[in-house]
Amino acid sequence: MLTLSSCTSEQLHRALRDGSFRLYLGQLALKVSSDIPEFIAAFRQLYGDHPVALGGGEYDFDIAISAPALWRRWFRRNASFEFSGDTPFLPMEVGHAHALFEWGLNWAIASFLHHCLILHSAVLEWRGKGVLLSAVSGSGKSTLSAELSEQGWRLLSDELALLDSDLKLIPLARPVSLKNTSIDVIRRRHPTAVIGPLALDTHKGTVAHLKVSADAVGSNLVPAIPKLIVFPKWVEGAPLRVEPVGAGQAALRLIDQAFNYSTLGTEGFRRLVALVRMTEAWQIEYSSLDEARDALETLVAEHG
Amino acid sequence: MRWKHWWLSMAKPSPLMSLLGGGGHESFDPEAWSLLFSEARRAGLMARLAASLCLDQVDLPERLQKQVTASLIEAEAFQRDVLRELDHVQQALQGLGVPVLLLKGAAYVRLNLPAARGRIFSDIDIVVARERLAQAEASLMLGGWLTGKLDPYDQRYYREWSHEIPPMTHRRRGTTLDLHHALVMPTCRVRVDSGKMLRQAVPIEGSLFWWRLQDEDMVLHAASHLMFNAEFERGLRDLWDIHLLFCDFASRSASFPERLFERAREVGLGEVIREALLLARTFLGTPIPEDLLRGEAKMATRLIARAVYSRHRQTRPASQWLVDMLLLGREMYLRLPNHLLLRHLAHKASVSFAGTAPQKSI
Numbered sequence: 262m263l264t265l266s267s268c269t270s271e272q273l274h275r276a277l278r279d280g281s282f283r284l285y286l287g288q289l290a291l292k293v294s295s296d297i298p299e300f301i302a303a304f305r306q307l308y309g310d311h312p313v314a315l316g317g318g319e320y321d322f323d324i325a326i327s328a329p330a331l332w333r334r335w336f337r338r339n340a341s342f343e344f345s346g347d348t349p350f351l352p353m354e355v356g357h358a359h360a361l362f363e364w365g366l367n368w369a370i371a372s373f374l375h376h377c378l379i380l381h382s383a384v385l386e387w388r389g390k391g392v393l394l395s396a397v398s399g400s401g402k403s404t405l406s407a408e409l410s411e412q413g414w415r416l417l418s419d420e421l422a423l424l425d426s427d428l429k430l431i432p433l434a435r436p437v438s439l440k441n442t443s444i445d446v447i448r449r450r451h452p453t454a455v456i457g458p459l460a461l462d463t464h465k466g467t468v469a470h471l472k473v474s475a476d477a478v479g480s481n482l483v484p485a486i487p488k489l490i491v492f493p494k495w496v497e498g499a500p501l502r503v504e505p506v507g508a509g510q511a512a513l514r515l516i517d518q519a520f521n522y523s524t525l526g527t528e529g530f531r532r533l534v535a536l537v538r539m540t541e542a543w544q545i546e547y548s549s550l551d552e553a554r555d556a557l558e559t560l561v562a563e564h565g
Numbered sequence: 566m567r568w569k570h571w572w573l574s575m576a577k578p579s580p581l582m583s584l585l586g587g588g589g590h591e592s593f594d595p596e597a598w599s600l601l602f603s604e605a606r607r608a609g610l611m612a613r614l615a616a617s618l619c620l621d622q623v624d625l626p627e628r629l630q631k632q633v634t635a636s637l638i639e640a641e642a643f644q645r646d647v648l649r650e651l652d653h654v655q656q657a658l659q660g661l662g663v664p665v666l667l668l669k670g671a672a673y674v675r676l677n678l679p680a681a682r683g684r685i686f687s688d689i690d691i692v693v694a695r696e697r698l699a700q701a702e703a704s705l706m707l708g709g710w711l712t713g714k715l716d717p718y719d720q721r722y723y724r725e726w727s728h729e730i731p732p733m734t735h736r737r738r739g740t741t742l743d744l745h746h747a748l749v750m751p752t753c754r755v756r757v758d759s760g761k762m763l764r765q766a767v768p769i770e771g772s773l774f775w776w777r778l779q780d781e782d783m784v785l786h787a788a789s790h791l792m793f794n795a796e797f798e799r800g801l802r803d804l805w806d807i808h809l810l811f812c813d814f815a816s817r818s819a820s821f822p823e824r825l826f827e828r829a830r831e832v833g834l835g836e837v838i839r840e841a842l843l844l845a846r847t848f849l850g851t852p853i854p855e856d857l858l859r860g861e862a863k864m865a866t867r868l869i870a871r872a873v874y875s876r877h878r879q880t881r882p883a884s885q886w887l888v889d890m891l892l893l894g895r896e897m898y899l900r901l902p903n904h905l906l907l908r909h910l911a912h913k914a915s916v917s918f919a920g921t922a923p924q925k926s927i
Contacts (some may be wrong), residue, residue, distance in 0.1 A: 280879070290628065292599070318597030319628055323603040325878075345606040346878035375635040375642075524642040 263376040266309035276315040277301060283314040287432045289480035290318070291366075295358075299341050301330055301408050301469075303359035303457045307436040310436055310475040326358050329565040339361040345371055353463070360460040360468045363438055370421055371432070371520040374495035376454050377423040377530045378525055381518040384485065385409050387558060391420050391430045391485030393540075395518050401495030404443040405486040407471050408550045409557070411451045415478045420449060421520075422469075426528075428535055429484035436470035444469045447512065450550070487536060487564040490515070492544040502555050511542035579880035581605055581614075585805070587850040595626045602632055604877040608801045609685060612640035616683035632789060638793065640683040647674045648738050655774050657708030660699055666692040666766050666776040668786065669744070672836075673806070675775060680809040684802070686731060686742035692763060694744040702730060702744060709735050710742050718912055726750065728759075748786055749793065750900050757831040779816045780821070781828040788841035790836055792869065795896030797889065800873035801848075806839055808849040817854070822854050842867040844873065868892055 262423045263538055265273070265284075276282035277295045284291045285406040295301055305371050306442035325343040329352040340358035343366035349368065353361050383406040396402040403419050410416035417462050436457065444467065447454060455472035490511055506514075512533050516522050522529045541564045547553040580601035584590055593601065605614040615636035618625070627635060651671060658665055668690035673681035693701045702712075710733035715723070723731045728747035734740070745899050748759035762782040769775040778786055787810060815821040816856065823838040829838040845851040862870075871888045875881055882888075 280887075292603075317596055319626065321599075321628060321632060323599070323606075328604045343878075345603040345605055346876070373632070373635055373639075375638040376631055524639060526642060526645065528638075 262312040263314065264309065265305060265311050265313045268313065270305075272315055273305065274301065276347055281315055281317040281430070284308065284319050284437055285312040285481075287431070289322070289370075290320040292320040292323045295327060296559075297326055297328065297355060297358050299355050299458070300326045300340060300358035304362070306455065306511050307457045307470050307472045308361070309472070310478040311435075316347040320413050322366075322373075324362070324369070326363065334374060344468065356458070357460040357463055357468075359457060359461055359470065360438075363436065363470060363525070366435075367420055370423075372484070373522055374423065375521055377425050378522065378536075380422040380424070380515055380528055380533050381420070381520065382422040382423045383419045384432075384473055386415040386485045386562045387415060387565075389397070389486075390488040390561050391429075392489045392491060392561060392565070393487060394491050395422075395515060396493055397482070397518070400493065401422060401443070402493060404442065404446060404495070405493055405553060406549065407437045407439060407443070407447050407454075408450065409439065409554060410471075410473055410477060411447070411454060415480060415485075424532055424536060425484070425531070426538065428487065428532065430487055431484055432481045433478075434473050434481050439469050439471055441466045446550075447535055457520055487540050490537070490540050490542040491560070492542070493553065494544070494546045495548065495553075497548055499535065499546050500549045501549070501552045501556055504544050506542040506544050508537040508542065511540075514539045577684045578638070579604060579875040579877070581608070581610075581849065581875055581877075585793045585849050586847075590623065595629065598629050600877075603797075604875050604880060606669060607877040608859065608875065609799050610683075610802055612636045612683035612685050613802065613805065614683070616640060616647065625664060636683070640685065643685050644674055644681065647671060648687070650738070651675060651775075652758065653708065653735075653738075654691065654705075654742065654925075657704050657710070658701060659774060661693075661697065663697045663701070664766070664768075665701075665774065666763065666778070667769070668748075668778070669806075670788070672777050673785070675772075676777065677768060678810065679813050680806045682809075685808070686710055686788060688743050690745060692748070693743040694763075698730065698744070698746050702733075705733055705742065705744065709737060711736055737753065745805070749789060754789055755793070755837070755899060756833050761832050762786070767893070780810075781825045784810045784814065784825055785829055785834050785838060788838050791844075791873075792865075793896065793899055795893040797869070797892065798876065800869070801875070804841075804845055804873050808845045809853045811842070811851055811853070812844065818927075822857060826857050830859065834867055836863075838843045841868075844870055848873070853902035865892075868895075885897075 277293060280292065280294055282293050284293050294432040307402050312318070323345045326340050327343060330341050338355040339352040340361060341349055341352040342361050344365065350365065355482040380393070380395060382393045383402050385392050385394065385406060394402050394406060408414060416437065417430055417432040419432065419437040423433065425431055444456065448456060457470040460468045492506065492514060515533060521534065525532070543560055545553060545556055580593060580597045581604040584601060602611060605611045615633040618633055619637060667675055670684050670686035671689040673684060712731040712733050715731050720731070723729065723799060727745050729745040729748050733742045733744060749757050760776055762785070766776045766778050769777050784807060787803060787807045791800065791807065826835070826838060830837045839858060840863060842853050843850060843858055843866060844856065846853055867887050868891055871882050872887055872892055876885065
C-alpha cells in the first residue's frame with residue numbers, strides 16, 4: 262500500500278486540498294484536509310510510514326486543519342481543527358497546527374469510538390504480550406512509552422487504550438507526544454529519533470512529537486492481548502520500587518482514567534472486570550528509564 | 566409545489582438530505598455514506614440517523630456499521646442520563662405540589678416517543694406557572710442547580726422580558742435546566758396564546774408528578790420553536806422532530822392533522838404550523854393532507870429552508886451565511902417590540918466593543 266513518504270509533495274498538497282486524501286491509522290480511516298504548509302510539513306515528517314490513499318474512499322473521521330478565516334491565511338496566521346466541518350476548539354497559532362491535529366484526533370477518538378472501552382493509558386507490546394501503562398498526566402507515561410518504543414517494544418498508543426468487545430487492544434500507532442524536558446531526554450538518549458517541530462508555549466508547555474517505528478505502524482492492524490497493567494510513576498531521584506496491585510484496586514484506578522466507562526453502562530463494567538481478571542496489575546516508581554525498562558521486561562517475562 | 570423545485574435546484578447534492586427525503590440509499594458507495602455520516606455529525610444527528618438506520622435494518626459496510634453501533638451506544642447512555650436527571654429534578658420539586666411540565670427532548674424521552682430516538686440535546690426544559698416560578702427556582706437551588714453569573718442587563722432581559730429564567734446548571738453534574746413560565750416570549754410580535762396550551766396540559770401516564778402538552782400542542786410547540794428561532798445549527802433536527810411527532814400522532818388517530826390545524830388557529834399558530842409542515846414535507850416527505858397546505862410558502866420559510874438544509878462544508882448552500890444573518894435579524898424583530906428592540910441592539914452593540922472572554926480550549 263502507498264505510504265505517505267512515497268507521495269510527491271505535489272500529489273500530497275493536491276489531495277489534502279481537494280478532499281481525496283485518506284490516512285489509515287490501524288482500523289481507522291481519516292479524511293484529512295489542509296492547506297497550511299506548517300502542518301503539511303510536520304505531517305509528512307511524522308506520518309511518513311503510514312499507509313495513505315490519494316483517490317478518496319470511505320472514512321471514519323472528517324478532519325481539516327485550516328485557517329479560521331480567509332485573512333488569517335496571511336495575517337496573524339492561525340489554524341483550526343475542524344471535525345465534520347465543526348470547530349470544537351479555539352484556533353491556535355499556526356506553529357501549533359500539528360499538535361492541534363493530534364489533540365483533536367484524541368478528542369475525536371475518545372468522543373466517538375464507543376464500540377471500544379477507552380482508557381487514558383499507553384499501550385505497548387513486548388514479546389507478544391500487551392501492556393497497559395496507565396497514569397495521570399505528568400507521571401511520565403509518554404516519556405516511558407517513547408523510551409520503550411525506541412528500545413524495540415511495539416507501540417500501540419501513547420495515550421489511548423482501546424479495548425474492543427473481544428477484550429483485544431486495538432492498535433493506533435501514531436506520533437508520541439513529548440512535553441517540555443522529556444523532549445531533550447529522548448533526543449539525548451536516541452540521537453537518531455525523528456522528532457517533529459517544537460510547539461512552544463502551548464497550554465501544556467512545549468510539545469513535540471516523536472515518529473514511531475515503521476514496524477509499529479506496519480503492525481497497526483494486529484490487535485494485542487492484554488497481559489499486564491502497570492501504573493508507572495516517575496519521581497526524581499527515587500529508587501526503583503515495584504509493587505503488586507490487587508485486581509479490584511486496579512479496576513477502580515482504571516475507571517478513574519476511563520473516557521467512556523459510564524457511556525458503555527453495564528458493558529463497560531463487564532469489560533473492565535474481564536480485563537483485570539485476565540491480567541496482573543503492578544505499580545512502579547522510578548527515576549531511571551533504564552531501570553524502569555528492565556523492571557518492565559522482567560515483569561512481562563515472569564507475570565505477563 | 567413550484568418553490569420546492571426552485572429550492573432544490575439551488576442546492577448541492579447532499580446524501581443526508583437525499584436519504585431524509587426518501588431518495589433511498591441504493592446508489593450510495595461507501596464514500597457517499599461517509600459523507601452522509603459527516604453531514605449528520607455536523608447537524609447533531611448522527612445518533613438519530615443511527616437509530617433510524619438500525620430500525621430500517623440497512624446493511625452497511627463494516628466500517629460504517631461500527632460508527633452506527635458506537636452512536637447507538639452513545640444514544641442509549643444519553644437516554645439513561647436524561648431519565649436519571651429527571652428523577653433528580655422531580656426530587657427537588659416534588660415538595661412544591663405544583664404541576665411541572667416537560668417540554669421538547671426531555672418530554673419525548675419520558676414519553677418514549679419515536680422523536681426521542683437518538684435525540685441528543687443539551688438541556689432539560691420544564692415549565693411551572695408564573696406565580697410559582699420563584700418557589701421553583703428556590704427549590705432547584707437547594708437541589709444544587711445554580712444560575713451562573715450574568716451581567717445586570719442579561720439578568721433583566723431574562724427576568725423582565727423572557728419566557729424563562731436564566732439557564733440553571735447543576736454544580737456537581739454540570740447538567741443544564743431551563744425553567745420556563747411560558748412557551749414563547751411574552752413580548753413576541755406574533756400573538757400566541759401559550760397560556761391556553763399550558764392550561765390544557767395533561768399528566769404523563771404512569772407518573773404522579775410530570776405533565777406534558779397535549780399531542781397537538783407538542784407539535785405546535787416544536788413548530789414555533791423552529792419557526793421563531795435564529796439558531797439553525799440544530800434546525801434540521803427540530804424539523805425531523807416535527808416529522809416524527811406528526812407521523813406518530815397521525816398514525817394513532819386519523820383525524821389528527823385536522824385537529825392540529827384547528828388547534829393552531831385557536832392559539833394563533835395557524836400560519837406557523839402550515840409553514841413548518843411545508844418544510845417537513847419538502848425535506849422529509851411528511852404525509853400531510855394536500856388541502857391543509859394549499860398556497861405558496863412565505864419568503865421567510867424559503868430562507869429557513871436554506872438554513873435547515875445540510876450545514877456541512879461540502880454540501881451547504883452557498884448563501885447560507887447570508888440567510889443566517891437575515892434570520893437572526895428576523896428573530897430579534899419577532900421577539901421584541903420596537904422600543905425594546907432598539908434598547909437591546911444598542912446594549913449588544915456597546916458590549917461588542919468591550920473585550921471578549923476566552924472560550925473553551927482543549
